[in-house]
Amino acid sequence: MTRRGLRLAQFTVVYNVAEGAIAITAGLMAGLVSLVGFGLDSGIESVASVLVGLRLAARLRNGATDEAKERRALRLVALTFFVLATYVTVEGIRGLLGGEAPDTSRVGIALLLASVVIMPLLARAKRRVGQQLGGDQLVLADAAETKICVLLSISTLAGLALYAWTGAAWLDPVAGFVIAAFAIHEGREAWEGELVEDRDEDDD
Numbered sequence: 001m002t003r004r005g006l007r008l009a010q011f012t013v014v015y016n017v018a019e020g021a022i023a024i025t026a027g028l029m030a031g032l033v034s035l036v037g038f039g040l041d042s043g044i045e046s047v048a049s050v051l052v053g054l055r056l057a058a059r060l061r062n063g064a065t066d067e068a069k070e071r072r073a074l075r076l077v078a079l080t081f082f083v084l085a086t087y088v089t090v091e092g093i094r095g096l097l098g099g100e101a102p103d104t105s106r107v108g109i110a111l112l113l114a115s116v117v118i119m120p121l122l123a124r125a126k127r128r129v130g131q132q133l134g135g136d137q138l139v140l141a142d143a144a145e146t147k148i149c150v151l152l153s154i155s156t157l158a159g160l161a162l163y164a165w166t167g168a169a170w171l172d173p174v175a176g177f178v179i180a181a182f183a184i185h186e187g188r189e190a191w192e193g194e195l196v197e198d199r200d201e202d203d204d
Contacts, residue, residue: 009142012142017043023036026107030102030105032105032108033102034175035108037156041179044084085183119147120150126146156178
């Protein structure tokens with residue numbers, strides 16, 4: 001099961017790197033703050049999954065990891081969440097005050113639709129592995145991170161779809177503010193070392 005958890009973490013890294021690159025490129029081309037923020041969050045999710053993967057790989061090699069080093073790494077991840085929240089908030093406020101209407105992005109909408117389908121399946125698979133490992137908090141934390149990525153996909157997709165439909169430019173910054181709120185929440189939990197299983201356990 002530990003090896004399966006490692007493979008899931010590796011898949012998450014590959015998928016999120018590709019997702020982030022596409023989202024940031026499409027977001028910059030269209031001037032969509034929320035889509036750029038979503039892409040940056042994908043990069044942060046990749047960092048978290050790299051951390052989980054390294055810990056699981058170390059566990060497979062020698063059955064132990066350096067908890068002090070992991071704690072420091074988690075706090076670095078937490079700082080990246082706060083940077084993301086600051087960026088999205090500042091850009092969102094600038095967009096609202098400037099009144100510039102961004103373009104729509106079909107690529108961004110298609111990408112988010114794919115994530116809404118793929119990421120829940122990935123989160124469920126991780127949670128099952130964590131439960132089969134006796135409630136392993138590391139794997140369950142990774143599942144919780146992936147579940148938050150699902151929520152981000154939904155909120156960003158809703159903002160882009162509504163903007164494409166109504167042309168209301170304020171919807172994109174508002175969707176960005178939702179991402180900022182999620183990022184602050186994730187950052188606080190990462191800093192405190194509490195990215196654990198409580199949100200997921202009784203979904204079945």
